[in-house]
Amino acid sequence: MRSSTTPILEARHLRKVYSSAGGEITAVGDVNFSVAPGELLAIVGPSGAGKSTVLRMLTGLLAATGGQVLYRGHPVEGTPLDFALVFQDYARSLFPWFNIEKNVQLPLVNKVRDATERQRITERVLAQVGLPGMGRKRPTELSGGQQQRVAIARALAYAPTVLIMDEPFASVDAQTRAELEDLVLTLRAQSGATVLLVTHDVDEAVYMADRVIVLSRAPSVVLDSVTIELPRERDQINTKSLPAFALARARILSLIQQSSRHPATDTLATPKP
Numbered sequence: 001m002r003s004s005t006t007p008i009l010e011a012r013h014l015r016k017v018y019s020s021a022g023g024e025i026t027a028v029g030d031v032n033f034s035v036a037p038g039e040l041l042a043i044v045g046p047s048g049a050g051k052s053t054v055l056r057m058l059t060g061l062l063a064a065t066g067g068q069v070l071y072r073g074h075p076v077e078g079t080p081l082d083f084a085l086v087f088q089d090y091a092r093s094l095f096p097w098f099n100i101e102k103n104v105q106l107p108l109v110n111k112v113r114d115a116t117e118r119q120r121i122t123e124r125v126l127a128q129v130g131l132p133g134m135g136r137k138r139p140t141e142l143s144g145g146q147q148q149r150v151a152i153a154r155a156l157a158y159a160p161t162v163l164i165m166d167e168p169f170a171s172v173d174a175q176t177r178a179e180l181e182d183l184v185l186t187l188r189a190q191s192g193a194t195v196l197l198v199t200h201d202v203d204e205a206v207y208m209a210d211r212v213i214v215l216s217r218a219p220s221v222v223l224d225s226v227t228i229e230l231p232r233e234r235d236q237i238n239t240k241s242l243p244a245f246a247l248a249r250a251r252i253l254s255l256i257q258q259s260s261r262h263p264a265t266d267t268l269a270t271p272k273p
């Protein structure tokens, strides 16, 4: 998708300086980008580039030191109600003492007042993520991949306008990872949601995204915004065999490698006076 339309989300001169006992660390230097409605935007960069920090600022969970996040043209103060978040650590994002249904329904309690309707939505999303009839089980009775499906179902139940995912598939095996990537692509096609995905995995970013933002080492800036020239319908084997896939992958990997070879001088902690 091209971003010729009005952006739904914008990062303007985002900056984040963390203060810790050892001094100050400028994690995010000056990050600027915008996201079009319905776009799937992946954010990649070297380890420690500040990808998660940028994502947390976009969600309003973390205050920026400088700059602004705009959602539909308005500054974000606190997480907008139509955002849903999925993180890497499914084991900590599900409540082990609640069954699957209850876990999926928790964020819906204030949004959908009618309990029967909540139950109907829960059953629908569990079927959509391939876990029909599993609602009465507890998270510990499910595999890691199944637990992450529940986390995705919970986000989906909320019918978000913007789905934010931070390394959502990093803790599952390669086969499950591929299945979950395809699941998110299918759900995104059905819902039309805007999706932001932080990932370490350049192949995953190219496979899933419409566009990939490449961050430099900290203090990060956007090195490039790479539009992925692949058909919208993706397939784990055929898409990855296309020349356009290899070209985008090579370009992004080379940017990350170059960035890693030239460490930014102000990455190191500056001791407090």
Ligand SMILES: Nc1ncnc2c1ncn2[C@@H]1O[C@H](COP(=O)(O)OP(=O)(O)OP(=O)(O)O)[C@@H](O)[C@H]1O
Binding pocket: 018, 019, 020, 025, 027, 045, 046, 047, 048, 049, 050, 051, 052, 053, 054, 200, 218
């Ligand atoms: N709460 C915090 N307090 C102090 N420093 C932090 C905090 N959170 C992150 N940092 C530092 O900010 C920098 C960026 O961290 P962040 O987790 O955003 O990067 P990342 O690109 O997501 O990393 P990775 O790819 O390794 O997951 C790192 O140097 C990290 O140590």
